[in-house]
Amino acid sequence: MAVDSFSAKARKISANIGAHYVDNARILPWRSSPGGNLPDPYHVWLSEVMLQQTTVGAVKSYFEKFTRRWPTVQDLARAEEADVLAAWAGLGYYARARNLYKCALYVTEKMDGIFPQKESELLLLPGVGAYTAAAIAAIAFGERAVVVDANIERLVARLFAIDTPLPKGKAEIRSAMDAITPDHAAGDFAQACMDLGATICTSKGPKCGICPVQKQCAAFAGGEMERYPVKPPKKAKPVRRARFFWIEQQDRILLATRPPKGMLGGMRGLPDDGWAAGNDGHATPPIAGEWQVHDNIVQHSFTHFSLQVDLAVYQDGKMVTNKGDNIWWPLDNIAEAGLPTLYAKAVDWKLKEEK
């Protein structure tokens, strides 16, 4: 395609997406209205980290909870890390919460509570990568940054029929996004593109009939929208087994704090057999005595494997001595323990089974 017609197409795309956003922007708790004042950088940063690989619907209540409990980045930095992790429980990818806290400490102690404004400086913060740095720079500070998330990858790959498989195709996609990103209000434009990807240019069944850039879309012209973006095939997920140990005493259960990195790192959970390290389903119980084993009470799917869980319930009445990082937790307040979903499912099963 000639350079002139490319830039003419780019201008039309830019204008049409921008105009469409004015009346179709989603109303979201962390977002200001199109053309309005720049939103609070703390809110933008917090929402962007929560939104990494996570849908808008899943994030909303967590964003409200965090901003209510910790209204500023200094408030967050003053919290205990364990409280931040517990508040994150259920949202997944817990390294995000650990980096969030680390970043809050850094911004508070080293930057006097002021977030850096440039994309290149934001990129240095823990938990802030290429996407998030560009998004914060554009949305919170008005910088002309080129924002590329999964929505924009799909939208741009279709508009320009880019069929180089990801992740290699990412460079071409970024370059095309650069070409359609306007000099002013790049933050609104990025959010407009993401809204378009989330609501119209969807992965399956795109609503091309109401799309503001249908006429500019090469994939629509070719009639194979769902071919883009081209992705590599996925690997099969192995099924693994785990055993959890239920030790209850005086209406409390014993919880463990998991190792600080790796699967569910730093989170609380039921004592288990070391499944995360590969000791699937065969560990010696943590204390001697009689155990009743319930097979396959819970099934859970992770990114790269799925897990079938057995629950071993301690039968002896003798007092159990606590040790290590374990903590006795009152069962009637188990919702506050901050258990990742995997363990929350097992607790639910046990409490239901008792009725």
Place this chain on the structure above:
DNA sequence: AATGCGGGGAT
């Protein structure tokens, strides 16, 4: 360049 890292919603 590959891999590890959650969980839930849509299809």
Place this chain on the structure above:
DNA sequence: ATCCCAGCATT
């Protein structure tokens, strides 16, 4: 059941 989502850090 499978795919996917406002990705990042590590190797």
